Amino acid sequence: MEASFGPTFSAVVPGAKTEASGTYKQHRRTPSSSSTLTYSPRDDEDGMLPISTPRRSDSAISVRSLLSESNMSLRSTFSLHEDDDDTEPLVFAEQPSVKLCCQLCCSVFKDPVITTCGHTFCRRCALTSDKCPVDTAKLTVVVNNIAVAEQIGELFIHCKYGCRLLNTTPTSPNGAGGGASPNGAGGGTAASRGEGTPKMGGPGNFEVDPMGCPFTIKLTTRKEHEVSCDYRPVRCPNNPSCPPLLTMNLEGHLKECEHIKCPHSKYGCAFIGNQDTYSTHLDLCKFEGLKEFLQQTDDRFHEMQVTLSQKDQDIAFLRSMLGKLSEKLDQLEKNLELKFDVLDENQSKLSEDLMEFRRDASMLNVTYDPQQIFKCKGTFVGHQGPVWCLCVYSTGDLLFSGSSDKTIKVWDTCTTYKCQKTLEGHDGIVLALCIQGNRLYSGSADCTIIVWDVQTLQKVNTIRAHDNPVCTLVSSHSMLFSGSLKAIKVWDIVGTELKLKKELTGLNHWVRALVASQNHLYSGSYQTIKIWDIRSLDCVHVLQTSGGSVYSIAVTNHHIVCGTYENLIHVWDIESKEQVRTLTGHVGTVYALAVISTPDQTKVFSASYDRSLRVWSMDNMICTQTLLRHQGSVTALAVSRGRLFSGAVDSTVKVPSTVYQLTNPLQSIS
Numbered sequence: 045m046e047a048s049f050g051p052t053f054s055a056v057v058p059g060a061k062t063e064a065s066g067t068y069k070q071h072r073r074t075p076s077s078s079s080t081l082t083y084s085p086r087d088d089e090d091g092m093l094p095i096s097t098p099r100r101s102d103s104a105i106s107v108r109s110l111l112s113e114s115n116m117s118l119r120s121t122f123s124l125h126e127d128d129d130d131t132e133p134l135v136f137a138e139q140p141s142v143k144l145c146c147q148l149c150c151s152v153f154k155d156p157v158i159t160t161c162g163h164t165f166c167r168r169c170a171l172t173s174d175k176c177p178v179d180t181a182k183l184t185v186v187v188n189n190i191a192v193a194e195q196i197g198e199l200f201i202h203c204k205y206g207c208r209l210l211n212t213t214p215t216s217p218n219g220a221g222g223g224a225s226p227n228g229a230g231g232g233t234a235a236s237r238g239e240g241t242p243k244m245g246g247p248g249n250f251e252v253d254p255m256g257c258p259f260t261i262k263l264t265t266r267k268e269h270e271v272s273c274d275y276r277p278v279r280c281p282n283n284p285s286c287p288p289l290l291t292m293n294l295e296g297h298l299k300e301c302e303h304i305k306c307p308h309s310k311y312g313c314a315f316i317g318n319q320d321t322y323s324t325h326l327d328l329c330k331f332e333g334l335k336e337f338l339q340q341t342d343d344r345f346h347e348m349q350v351t352l353s354q355k356d357q358d359i360a361f362l363r364s365m366l367g368k369l370s371e372k373l374d375q376l377e378k379n380l381e382l383k384f385d386v387l388d389e390n391q392s393k394l395s396e397d398l399m400e401f402r403r404d405a406s407m408l409n410v411t412y413d414p415q416q417i418f419k420c421k422g423t424f425v426g427h428q429g430p431v432w433c434l435c436v437y438s439t440g441d442l443l444f445s446g447s448s449d450k451t452i453k454v455w456d457t458c459t460t461y462k463c464q465k466t467l468e469g470h471d472g473i474v475l476a477l478c479i480q481g482n483r484l485y486s487g488s489a490d491c492t493i494i495v496w497d498v499q500t501l502q503k504v505n506t507i508r509a510h511d512n513p514v515c516t517l518v519s520s521h522s523m524l525f526s527g528s529l530k531a532i533k534v535w536d537i538v539g540t541e542l543k544l545k546k547e548l549t550g551l552n553h554w555v556r557a558l559v560a561s562q563n564h565l566y567s568g569s570y571q572t573i574k575i576w577d578i579r580s581l582d583c584v585h586v587l588q589t590s591g592g593s594v595y596s597i598a599v600t601n602h603h604i605v606c607g608t609y610e611n612l613i614h615v616w617d618i619e620s621k622e623q624v625r626t627l628t629g630h631v632g633t634v635y636a637l638a639v640i641s642t643p644d645q646t647k648v649f650s651a652s653y654d655r656s657l658r659v660w661s662m663d664n665m666i667c668t669q670t671l672l673r674h675q676g677s678v679t680a681l682a683v684s685r686g687r688l689f690s691g692a693v694d695s696t697v698k699v700p701s702t703v704y705q706l707t708n709p710l711q712s713i714s
């Protein structure tokens with residue numbers, strides 16, 4: 045709402061303006077004109093009261109002026125439901141028809157809409173009311189009532205610069221001091237009493253200001269008129285400290301203003317004066333003689349800005365082209381993934397046929413076929429994000445899974461095959477899980493390690509472990525090892541407490557893989573595997589690899605195996621530390637490795653970004669089977685009693701159907 049200035053700035057009254065369209069006209073002020081309908085905002089805090097200049101700060105005037113002009117929008121032509129429209133004074137020249145008033149708020153419709161019951165209400169009223177006051181039907185907005193909105197837009201209202209705040213408490217018998225008579229707009233009318241006519245006369249209402257703008261205009265054209273209204277308050281362009289002005293007084297003020305600045309003030313001239321001293325100053329101003337040079341400098345600067353803008357446009361164009369190329373590349377990648385899916389499906393089919401053939405051969409030769417354990421029995425479903433880690437508590441046949449949904453789920457793998465509980469406590473992705481005794485340790489992207497009691501499945505401690513995400517955990521010799529960026533921390537396990545014992549450094553990148561076997565700790569980082577003596581915590585050997593960062597490590601009786609970012613699986617002899625083979629076949633990062641051993645043979649399982657699991661015989665280093673269990677990248681493996689569990693980006697955990705029998709090779713598989 046713009047400020048209204050009253051008698052102080054009303055000395056000049058322009059004549060009537062003529063418009064061919066007749067959208068606004070001069071309105072004759074009579075005592076009865078003060079009793080015209082007024083619209084008052086329901087939220088007094090959103091509106092700003094129009095009061096005389098001596099009672100209003102200059103800053104408030106300028107802010108409201110700018111705010112009113114900036115709030116004009118196309119929808120305000122026929123709609124008054126916006127919050128910024130509620131702050132404007134709305135005084136109708138003639139009382140609107142009751143048919144144009146909402147039965148819920150008793151005011152002229154603001155953004156009229158038709159509801160499911162067939163009646164018309166203000167949009168805000170329809171959305172905030174439960175039932176129709178006519179037939180008590182539930183209110184649901186169907187469509188805008190354009191016809192009613194157009195009728196309201198044709199109503200004549202007083203210019204907001206010709207309105208003032210209505211004072212409902214008269215200070216004299218004739219209503220002096222801005223008040224209104226009991227029968228005027230002050231609230232004594234039937235409308236104010238709520239007798240089926242629009243509301244008026246409440247706190248925050250407005251009335252016609254006889255000293256303000258004399259024009260009435262159509263509601264649809266109010267902005268057009270008010271932008272050029274002679275009674276619109278403006279600021280002196282020379283100095284904001286000058287008193288507030290009306291548009292019609294601005295020209296006269298500028299002739300007498302004492303705050304005219306030198307045209308070279310932007311270059312540093314400090315002159316400020318009136319019109320007379322301004323002319324004298326220009327003859328003496330040291331910048332006047334450099335005017336041409338300064339102008340040329342400005343022109344050159346402008347040219348540089350234009351050139352810079354053109355360069356920005358060129359950069360935007362190149363970025364757009366780069367985006368299109370990126371989209372094409374994504375499409376090609378998707379097509380390639382589809383082809384890989386078909387290839388994997390065919391390979392899986394061949395593997396199944398081969399497995400069937402081997403099963404038949406085993407029946408004929410009375411030999412043991414370990415591959416039938418690799419069938420999937422079912423799926424654990426419940427996580428809301430990718431599964432990144434798995435851990436088995438063999439004593440209670442429990443499987444723990446950590447996910448991007450920041451939770452750890454506890455699954456029964458023996459009887460019910462259901463989720464026993466969901467453990468919540470981390471603020472980031474759960475990246476690592478480890479069991480030591482009756483304690484479960486979980487590491488997360490929130491840089492913490494949480495200690496859980498496996499018996500009660502309750503959190504018992506939280507440790508701020510690293511400055512970066514905890515990527516991996518492993519326990520051995522009453523110690524817990526945690527891997528993060530360029531660091532491995534060694535913790536002494538004392539009850540539910542973790543006490544930092546030592547930090548292993550000298551690592552070149554993220555430590556994503558840790559394995560403890562016998563008296564050694566194996567850690568994987570960028571193209572490096574370091575072997576540490578668990579008792580002395582000294583590095584005793586370094587294995588150099590290829591294929592990028594090491595994502596997974598497994599240790600068998602005879603070999604050290606690691607999976608890398610670039611699809612490779614490297615194998616070293618555990619005694620000589622010599623690399624003996626590089627296993628290929630995956631077409632994505634090898635996220636996890638697991639080992640299942642029998643008296644006769646050792647199998648290594650690999651899980652990859654390419655959605656597959658591969659089974660490798662460590663006797664001849666050959667892939668004997670490819671498993672397609674998941675619809676997304678396989679990220680985690682866990683072994684329990686010969687069973688292989690796998691977790692993936694598709695948010696599921698796959699459950700195997702059968703178990704290795706480790707006693708008699710000829711014994712049937714359960």
